[in-house]
Structures are given as structure tokens and as C-alpha cells.
Amino acid sequence: MGLFSLMQEIAIDLGTANTVITYNDRIVVDQPSMVALDARTDKLIAIGEEARQMHERTHKDIRTVRPLRDGVIADFHAAELMIRGLIKMIPDQRRVFTPVLRMVIGIPSGSTEVESRAVRDSAERAGGREIYMIYEPMAAALGIGLDVEAPEGNMVVDIGGGTTEIAVISLGGIVTDRSLRIAGDDFTADIMEYMNRQHNMKVGERTAEQIKMRIGSAQTDLSHDEIPDEFVVHGPNRITALPMAVPVSYPEIAHCLDKSISKIEAAILSALEDTPPELYADLVNRGIYLAGGGALLRGLSARLSNKIQIPFRVAEDPLRAVARGTGIALKHVDRFKFLLR
Numbered sequence: 001m002g003l004f005s006l007m008q009e010i011a012i013d014l015g016t017a018n019t020v021i022t023y024n025d026r027i028v029v030d031q032p033s034m035v036a037l038d039a040r041t042d043k044l045i046a047i048g049e050e051a052r053q054m055h056e057r058t059h060k061d062i063r064t065v066r067p068l069r070d071g072v073i074a075d076f077h078a079a080e081l082m083i084r085g086l087i088k089m090i091p092d093q094r095r096v097f098t099p100v101l102r103m104v105i106g107i108p109s110g111s112t113e114v115e116s117r118a119v120r121d122s123a124e125r126a127g128g129r130e131i132y133m134i135y136e137p138m139a140a141a142l143g144i145g146l147d148v149e150a151p152e153g154n155m156v157v158d159i160g161g162g163t164t165e166i167a168v169i170s171l172g173g174i175v176t177d178r179s180l181r182i183a184g185d186d187f188t189a190d191i192m193e194y195m196n197r198q199h200n201m202k203v204g205e206r207t208a209e210q211i212k213m214r215i216g217s218a219q220t221d222l223s224h225d226e227i228p229d230e231f232v233v234h235g236p237n238r239i240t241a242l243p244m245a246v247p248v249s250y251p252e253i254a255h256c257l258d259k260s261i262s263k264i265e266a267a268i269l270s271a272l273e274d275t276p277p278e279l280y281a282d283l284v285n286r287g288i289y290l291a292g293g294g295a296l297l298r299g300l301s302a303r304l305s306n307k308i309q310i311p312f313r314v315a316e317d318p319l320r321a322v323a324r325g326t327g328i329a330l331k332h333v334d335r336f337k338f339l340l341r
Contacts, residue, residue: 017161022327071163110179137167143325153279159294194256219299
């Protein structure tokens with residue numbers, strides 16, 4: 001891109017938990033979707049990882065905000081500040097003018113017209129001039145490396161922070177889809193509720209997230225090489241407020257996540273019920289792909305494979321599959337008819 005180039009192109013995976021920006025075919029920003037604001041003036045104080053470090057540790061003059069809930073914009077002002085701030089993080093020393101941005105942004109496949117417009121408006125106010133949107137399961141399929149325009153069926157289950165996106169894709173379109181507002185955030189909430197109920201211990205969102213990453217599991221009987229060590233959780237007793245140290249094991253967490261995972265299983269089965277027989281046969285032969293941060297949950301692919309009797313495969317680097325796919329869509333805006341302008 002030349003020194004005086006006015007048009008710059010970026011692809012944004014606008015996630016409930018993380019926002020990832022692709023620029024010049026490279027992932028250049030990968031930050032938590034969070035901002036810290038001055039509670040009195042609503043001015044931006046911090047963004048991304050810096051804001052996450054402040055989360056649940058602030059005083060009354062600072063509030064931390066996650067602008068997206070369940071995959072859609074819940075706080076319009078905070079979303080605009082976040083998008084604008086993250087765009088400024090793109091390392092590009094050659095900018096001379098304020099660029100006119102062409103953007104491709106991933107949105108949940110279950111987004112309403114109002115929710116899609118909120119994303120578009122936020123992007124425009126953050127500097128976007130030419131804005132395209134792509135449904136996240138389609139972006140995940142591109143990012144995994146599937147030929148979405150081929151006359152064959154591919155199924156993607158993208159378990160993000162706010163939503164689980166399930167789609168059967170063929171001939172450049174979504175044949176069957178389910179958008180479920182149960183995902184990584186719900187797993188975290190399940191763990192917080194379980195620690196409160198079972199161990200009388202108060203834990204915050206960040207500690208619950210840590211438990212999920214250290215010992216989170218979808219099965220109570222993992223194979224020997226997958227079994228994580230017990231994790232000691234420190235926190236206050238819910239009743240006495242005295243400090244506690246509680247060792248927690250992975251079968252406990254598998255048990256507390258069971259209800260949420262069962263709902264995801266039911267949604268996958270529901271999507272499969274509506275899949276035409278020829279495409280269903282393709283899925284049985286090719287398997288189903290898991291993307292998003294939830295795909296990293298221990299034992300999830302094995303549990304789904306056993307339950308649904310179709311092989312489930314975890315995509316390579318599942319956290320960034322949607323981001324890679326939005327980057328590919330950006331490169332081929334004129335070719336892909338499924339992009340929403």
C-alpha cells in the first residue's frame with residue numbers, strides 16, 4: 001500500500017470475549033473486548049488487555065464495560081470507543097491521512113436487522129466507509145480452509161464467548177443454521193454458580209475463567225494423557241468472609257458444565273434434523289468442525305462424537321478461525337456473494 005493511499009482494508013472478528021483485527025493478511029490486533037471508562041464523564045481510560053486487568057478491581061470512579069453481550073452490541077457508545085481504539089493499535093507507521101476504511105466484520109448468523117445495523121453504525125462512527133458483514137460460521141468455515149462454494153456439505157460449530165453458531169454450508173450459502181446464546185460466558189457463569197453453591201466460596205469472573213482454562217472439561221472420564229492436575233482456588237467464604245483454599249478437580253467442572261453442553265448438543269441435533277439427506281451424507285463422511293474458544297474445552301470433541309455418532313474435528317488454532325475467515329473474505333469481497341453490504 002503506497003504512502004499516500006487513502007483506502008485501507010481491515011477485517012474484524014468482533015467477539016463477545018475477544019476482538020481480532022486482520023490487516024494486510026496478518027492478524028495485527030488480538031485483545032479482550034473490554035473498555036474501562038471514567039464513570040463521571042464516560043471518557044475512555046483503557047482498552048483491551050489493559051481494561052481486562054482492571055476488571056473487577058476498580059473503584060467507583062472507573063467502570064469496566066464489555067460492549068458486546070451474547071454476540072451483539074449491548075453498549076453502543078462503548079462499542080464505538082472500543083472499535084476506534086483497537087483500530088488505532090494497528091501497527092502501521094506509513095499512515096499520512098486519516099484513512100477511509102473498508103471493513104469486513106463477522107456477526108452471529110442469528111443477528112436481527114436491528115443488531116446488524118448496530119454493528120454497521122458503530123463501524124461507520126469508528127471510521128468505516130465501506131462496510132461488509134459476514135456470518136460468523138461462514139467466516140469460520142473459510143478460516144478452517146473449507147471450500148464453501150463447492151456443491152458439498154460442510155458443518156461448522158463455532159463456540160465463542162457469547163454465542164454458539166451452528167451452520168451447514170453448501171454452494172456459498174447457509175443451508176441450515178442455529179444461533180444459540182449459550183457459549184463460553186455461560187460456562188464461566190456455571191463455574192461461578194457451582195463454587196458458590198457447592199463450596200460456599202465467592203469467585204469472580206476472572207477466577208472462574210481461570211478454572212475453566214486450567215481444568216475445564218466436557219467429560220468426567222478423560223483419557224489419561226488429558227487429565228489436568230487439581231487446581232487450588234483461593235477466595236472468601238460466602239457466609240463468614242474468611243479466606244478459603246479449595247482444591248477442585250476436572251470431573252467436578254465437567255459435572256457443572258453438563259447442562260450448558262447438553263443444550264449445545266441439542267442445537268446441533270436440531271440443525272442436523274433439518275439438513276437435506278445428500279448434505280447429511282457429506283457430513284457423516286467429512287466430519288463436523290469445531291471452532292471458537294469453546295472448541296478447546298477438554299473432551300468436547302470426543303463427547304460430541306460419541307453422542308452424535310459423526311466425527312467432530314477441532315480446527316487448527318480454533319480461537320482465530322473466524323478472524324482468518326474474515327481476512328479471506330476481505331481479500332475476495334468482489335467474489336463472495338454471501339457478504340452482506
